[in-house]
Amino acid sequence: MSERTFVCRCEDVTVSELEHAFAAGLTTIEEVKRYTGFGTGPCQGKECMAALARELVRRGLATPAALRPFTARPPAEPVSFGALAAAPDPYVDPLPSRLHADPLGDADPLADAQEPPST
Numbered sequence: 001m002s003e004r005t006f007v008c009r010c011e012d013v014t015v016s017e018l019e020h021a022f023a024a025g026l027t028t029i030e031e032v033k034r035y036t037g038f039g040t041g042p043c044q045g046k047e048c049m050a051a052l053a054r055e056l057v058r059r060g061l062a063t064p065a066a067l068r069p070f071t072a073r074p075p076a077e078p079v080s081f082g083a084l085a086a087a088p089d090p091y092v093d094p095l096p097s098r099l100h101a102d103p104l105g106d107a108d109p110l111a112d113a114q115e116p117p118s119t
Helices: 015-023 029-036 049-058 081-086
Strands: 006-008
Touching: 006 049, 015 029, 029 049
Parallel strands: none
Antiparallel strands: none
């Protein structure tokens, strides 16, 4: 395989990227997944995990008995624009309203500011 060969087509992970992961000392499927994004695409590793396992064993980085699949997590669920629009706005403005620019330009935002004491 050339270093440009894709081993995870969903996430465009190449042999070269796997070699970097191995050089960094990563020796488990979970570690390589977290480092490269390997197996996190639409197939969730069904198409590529065997290639990674084979490469770990071939390089002597793991034994077949020690190989464990990465942690399965439920895929994200789609959210409609309507649900997003109906959700409350979690943003809390940290500035007091008097410090915001007045769109009409007729209010002085510092009108109630106090002068520093004279020395």
